[in-house]
Amino acid sequence: MISEYIPVLFVFILAAGMALAFLGLTHIVGPRVRDKVKLAPYESGVDPLAPSHPRLSVRYFIVGLIFVIFDIEIVFLYPWAVVFKDFIAQSAFILFEMLFFLAVLVFGFVYVWRKGVFEWE
DSSP: OGGHHHHHHHHHHHHHHHHHHHHHHHHHHHHOOOOHHHHHBBBBTBBBOSSSOOOHHHHHHHHHHHHHHHHHHTTTTHHHHHHHHHHHHHHHHHHHHHHHHHHHHHHHHHHHHHHHHTOOO
């Protein structure tokens, strides 16, 4: 059974080897010009006016965290949908179990919304 994965391993080793070879080749062959203009910060043809690391609001991270939490919870719907057809004939418990899960999810979303997490100032 493991012999079926040998071609995948070979392609992985080949891709990693080529990537390392190209990276090494650029350091060996590429020119090294270090002057004031080359080392200056530059973005899209505009000289930077603000600090390079602007401070982000904590709300940005909270919204990101909430997105990840709800995204992971939604991922639980896929396995349930796959086995739903097989188990619904035996018992309706699987349906009520998912409805309870979705109710908790909606309750959490409404709670976060009412707390004002999604409002930007």
